[in-house]
Amino acid sequence: xxxxxxxxxxxxxxxxxxxxxxxxxxxxxxxxxxxxxxxxxxxxxxxxxxxxxxxxxxxxxxxxxxxxxxxxxxxxxxxxxxxxxxxxxxxxxxxxxxxxxxxxxxxxxxxxxxxxxxxxxxxxxxxxxxxxxxxxxxxxxxxxxxxxxxxxxxxxxxxxxxxxxxxxxxxxxxxxxxxxxxxxxxxxxxxxxxxxxxxxxxxxxxxxxxxxxxxxxxxxxxxxxxxxxxxxxxxxxxxxxxxxxxxxxxxxxxxxxxxxxxxxxxxxxxxxxxxxxxxxxxxxxxxxxxxxxxxxxxxxxxxxxxxxx
Numbered sequence: 001x002x003x004x005x006x007x008x009x010x011x012x013x014x015x016x017x018x019x020x021x022x023x024x025x026x027x028x029x030x031x032x033x034x035x036x037x038x039x040x041x042x043x044x045x046x047x048x049x050x051x052x053x054x055x056x057x058x059x060x061x062x063x064x065x066x067x068x069x070x071x072x073x074x075x076x077x078x079x080x081x082x083x084x085x086x087x088x089x090x091x092x093x094x095x096x097x098x099x100x101x102x103x104x105x106x107x108x109x110x111x112x113x114x115x116x117x118x119x120x121x122x123x124x125x126x127x128x129x130x131x132x133x134x135x136x137x138x139x140x141x142x143x144x145x146x147x148x149x150x151x152x153x154x155x156x157x158x159x160x161x162x163x164x165x166x167x168x169x170x171x172x173x174x175x176x177x178x179x180x181x182x183x184x185x186x187x188x189x190x191x192x193x194x195x196x197x198x199x200x201x202x203x204x205x206x207x208x209x210x211x212x213x214x215x216x217x218x219x220x221x222x223x224x225x226x227x228x229x230x231x232x233x234x235x236x237x238x239x240x241x242x243x244x245x246x247x248x249x250x251x252x253x254x255x256x257x258x259x260x261x262x263x264x265x266x267x268x269x270x271x272x273x274x275x276x277x278x279x280x281x282x283x284x285x286x287x288x289x290x291x292x293x294x295x296x297x298x299x300x301x302x303x304x305x306x307x308x309x
Contacts, residue, residue: 039065072113074173075134077102078165081122081145082155084182089216090278097277098178098212099141104285105176106138117169120144121161121179123154128168159193166201175205177270180212181261192264202269209270211261215278218254220247 039052042062050064079102085095106116110133117131118141129137129144158179165175181194201207220241229236241247265272273288275281 039063073109073111073115073134074131074169074171075105075109075114075116076131076165076169076173076175077105077116077118078161078175078177078179079118079120079141079144080155080158080161080177080179081120082158082179083123084180085212087217088214088277090214092277094180094212094214094277095145097275097281098210099145101178101210101212101275101281101285102141103138104282106134106136108289109174110135118144119161119165119168121155121158125156126161126164157193159197162194162201163197166197166204170204173205174208175201176208176210177201178210178212180217181209181265190260190264192261195264195268198265198270199268207268207270209265209268209272211265211272211274213258213274213276215276218258219251222247 039055040063042051042064046064048064050066052063052065055063079098081095081098085098086093088094088096102118109116114134115131116134116137118129118137120127120129129140131137132140158181162177165177177198181192183192198207198209220239222242224242225238225240227236228239239246262272262274271288271292273284275284
């Protein structure tokens with residue numbers, strides 16, 4: 001790849017992103033906390049590790065404490081650069097969009113004392129970048145894309161990468177997994193192999209799963225005979241796309257797969273953000289952040305928790 005994906009993030013886009021960045025990290029900025037801020041009645045879905053046993057013992061109801069965000073945030077991003085991410089039919093490939101999301105994360109988490117590290121998953125294996133100030137680490141992402149071998153081949157399973165991701169840096173912080181969550185064996189049925197390690201990761205950290213998609217993964221165009229190739233395995237298949245029944249079956253299977261991935265991600269305790277090469281990803285990011293802020297502002301109200309979004 002020769003073009004820097006961040007060149008597309010011109011001044012207008014930067015201004016849009018700046019409008020998403022909250023002021024102090026103590027309010028609603030991306031991140032997790034560890035210091036108690038308030039004690040409220042326990043609601044289904046609250047972390048049982050945060051039960052305040054002293055107050056619970058003095059009252060009838062169980063109480064938990066809500067965390068205040070730390071001033072220093074430790075962020076790690078797992079960036080999937082397996083061959084399936086080298087697919088795109090609109091303005092760029094999924095891996096380019098993933099790199100831009102990393103750039104935005106770096107901007108959103110940049111503050112004095114905050115650090116971010118980037119791990120990449122590719123046919124070369126799992127590589128670990130040096131943690132640095134969030135903005136600087138994110139801007140190195142373009143060089144990471146150039147350094148990755150984008151040949152056809154099979155990368156290590158995402159489940160193995162997430163498991164190593166959870167074991168490498170155990171200090172509580174923000175963990176972001178960016179992938180298309182496509183199984184290299186073509187299996188798209190629950191339970192997914194990555195669910196258990198992702199659940200373990202979310203038990204300790206604030207986890208955001210960013211799913212990267214492309215419109216052609218949801219529907220086939222009517223262009224006659226085409227040869228479809230699996231970038232992970234190299235398998236090829238001739239398909240007659242003018243068959244309406246085939247296109248409808250493909251769309252139905254794609255929708256079922258998307259719904260299964262969404263259920264699988266939410267079931268791990270991670271938050272799910274979907275970005276698409278055919279959509280305004282900054283608008284989707286803004287909607288996601290607004291949802292996080294609404295959740296943060298209503299924490300402690302009856303019937304609400306971080307997953308009721």
